Amino acid sequence: MTAVKSVKIDGEDIHIFNSAIYIFESTSGYTLELDLIVSEVTERKYKKEQNLIIEIQLESGRNIDSIMYVKTLSGGLPQLNLYCDLDSIDEYEEFDIVNENSSSFPDAEIGITLEEIRSVEMPNENISLRLNLPIDQVEWLKTQKKANLNEMFKELISKYWNKQ
Structure with a gap:
């Protein structure tokens, strides 16, 4: 061949x-x-x-x-x-x-x-989440930059995912 x-x-x-x-x-x-x-x-x-x-x-x-x-x-x-x-x-x-x-x-x-x-090469995908959070947390999230939120959620998910 x-x-x-x-x-x-x-x-x-x-x-x-x-x-x-x-x-x-x-x-x-x-x-x-x-x-x-x-x-x-x-x-x-x-x-x-x-x-x-x-x-x-x-x-x-x-x-x-x-x-x-x-x-x-x-x-x-x-x-x-x-x-x-x-x-x-x-x-x-x-x-x-x-x-x-x-x-x-x-x-x-x-x-x-x-x-x-x-x-x-790991692909990235966009995801939309609908959360029910206290207003002060929502206000804080709205002030964060998208790149910072992406990194924060990657770390958070990795910590919980590795425990399972």
């Missing part, structure tokens, strides 16, 4: 945890498929794009530059599934060719856990 060394999306290096690159054969022709396990932050950044400029460096030293389309698949780990149509597969002899009936389909998720991904 051909191995991916690095990937750039629109000129930006991205951290990949695992990948699979292969040729998919269908009745309509051939496509070059690139499945990437990435962080949730990277997935969110690119999953709604229609197409991206992709620079792939393979372990063999070969470089592939292409405009690729983005497919979103629901599943376990955050991933980007990229593809582009191929007119000919002559220059892709080192790639595995799979189709819908293949018994061994590349699986980029093997050997990676969400915890490993989050240890490299």
Whole structure:
């Protein structure tokens, strides 16, 4: 199987945890498929794009530059599934060719856990809380800066979470 060394999306290096690159054969022709396990932050950044400029460096030293389309698949780990149509597969002899009936389909998720991904890049999410507090506490909270409140709640939750 051909191995991916690095990937750039629109000129930006991205951290990949695992990948699979292969040729998919269908009745309509051939496509070059690139499945990437990435962080949730990277997935969110690119999953709604229609197409991206992709620079792939393979372990063999070969470089592939292409405009690729983005497919979103629901599943376990955050991933980007990229593809582009191929007119000919002559220059892709080192790639595995799979189709819908293949018994061994590349699986980029093997050997990676969400915890490993989050240890490299933990996403942040906004949350709204509705609390019933004494007025003096509400007034104090309103005078605090958002960054200070974020840090205060992170510390508070970490203390209680670690006790459980």
